[in-house]
Amino acid sequence: MVKKSSMAVAKRFKGFFCIQPTLDYRDVHMLYREPGILTGYRPARKSFVYYIASIFQLHNETVNIWTHSVACFIFLYKLHHILQSSNFDTDCEALPLVGFSVCVIISTFLSALTHTFLSKSPLCHYMCLLMDYAGVGIYGLGKCILFFNISSPPDVFRNMNWIYLPYNVVLSWVVMCGCCIAKLFYRRPYPFKRKFFQLGSGGLHALLGGIPMALRFVYCFVDDDCEIASLNHHVLWMITMIVSLFFFSSNLPEKKFPGKFDYFGQGHSIFHVIISYTILLQYRAAYIDMENGDGTRWKCHPVRAVTLFISILVYCIGCVVIIFILRKYVTKRIESDEKQQH
Numbered sequence: 388m389v390k391k392s393s394m395a396v397a398k399r400f401k402g403f404f405c406i407q408p409t410l411d412y413r414d415v416h417m418l419y420r421e422p423g424i425l426t427g428y429r430p431a432r433k434s435f436v437y438y439i440a441s442i443f444q445l446h447n448e449t450v451n452i453w454t455h456s457v458a459c460f461i462f463l464y465k466l467h468h469i470l471q472s473s474n475f476d477t478d479c480e481a482l483p484l485v486g487f488s489v490c491v492i493i494s495t496f497l498s499a500l501t502h503t504f505l506s507k508s509p510l511c512h513y514m515c516l517l518m519d520y521a522g523v524g525i526y527g528l529g530k531c532i533l534f535f536n537i538s539s540p541p542d543v544f545r546n547m548n549w550i551y552l553p554y555n556v557v558l559s560w561v562v563m564c565g566c567c568i569a570k571l572f573y574r575r576p577y578p579f580k581r582k583f584f585q586l587g588s589g590g591l592h593a594l595l596g597g598i599p600m601a602l603r604f605v606y607c608f609v610d611d612d613c614e615i616a617s618l619n620h621h622v623l624w625m626i627t628m629i630v631s632l633f634f635f636s637s638n639l640p641e642k643k644f645p646g647k648f649d650y651f652g653q654g655h656s657i658f659h660v661i662i663s664y665t666i667l668l669q670y671r672a673a674y675i676d677m678e679n680g681d682g683t684r685w686k687c688h689p690v691r692a693v694t695l696f697i698s699i700l701v702y703c704i705g706c707v708v709i710i711f712i713l714r715k716y717v718t719k720r721i722e723s724d725e726k727q728q729h
């Protein structure tokens with residue numbers, strides 16, 4: 388009897404790992420359609436096992452799942468390396484690197500999870516995307532933790548240290564809320580003001596969160612003896628960040644060539660690759676700052692593990708509360724999507 392039922396389970400799983408047929412855009416709900424993507428859609432209303440198995444099959448989300456999964460694995464390896472090779476009593480830079488790596492791992496994991504399950508049902512689609520936006524916010528928080536503690540000038544650190552982390556937790560919530568509003572309260576064709584919420588909130592975080600680092604460049608610029616060894620890396624990650632945002636917001640190249648990039652080369656996949664490279668550049672820039680500084684005046688600023696842990700925890704609890712508050716808007720949006728479909 389046991390043998391029979393285990394064989395039935397094995398048979399079922401074997402079925403999931405076979406190549407599953409995908410659908411044309413006309414056969415899926417409007418909610419799941421992406422501009423310029425004509426084929427390769429997974430069917431909705433399947434089991435969770437089906438979507439997990441789909442990670443290993445070819446459809447129009449496969450590359451999106453894997454690009455951020457690879458970034459997640461790279462940062463798991465980096466975290467393991469820091470934990471193994473650092474002395475946390477003496478290496479002041481180890482904790483910011485750990486904080487940044489943890490934030491990137493959470494962010495890329497949530498992104499891969501979102502792309503895996505967003506075709507399952509309308510509720511799953513919206514809830515996954517809200518979690519993905521929480522991931523966007525936590526990446527911003529991690530970046531600020533990294534650069535504030537490793538790359539900011541000493542007097543800026545002294546004056547802003549008491550407020551910088553709470554201020555960044557709030558800015559990260561603003562990023563998440565901006566993305567959630569852009570998704571829940573606007574529909575295609577999107578008006579321009581949607582960009583204000585989607586990109587404006589992220590831009591606000593980048594600008595306000597980046598003040599300490601910007602001041603470092605200003606100080607160095609007016610000081611003849613100052614040299615920043617990581618300057619190339621800092622400039623490069625800013626450029627790649629802008630390029631990645633272009634692909635994130637434009638749906639290019641598939642919008643110009645519908646059906647040609649259904650599986651490989653979608654703008655969103657390019658965004659994933661470039662933003663992952665940007666994150667690696669940021670890590671490298673901080674590493675160079677840690678090794679070189681900008682002369683005798685620079686040194687890493689100590690941070691307490693408990694402070695980092697509480698900041699990340701408070702941010703995550705806040706995200707759960709925001710998602711809980713937004714649930715009723717998700718329900719309303721799903722109802723209005725249904726009306727539009729019929």
Ligand SMILES: [Zn+2]
Nearest residue numbers: 451498655659
């Ligand atoms: Zn994505």
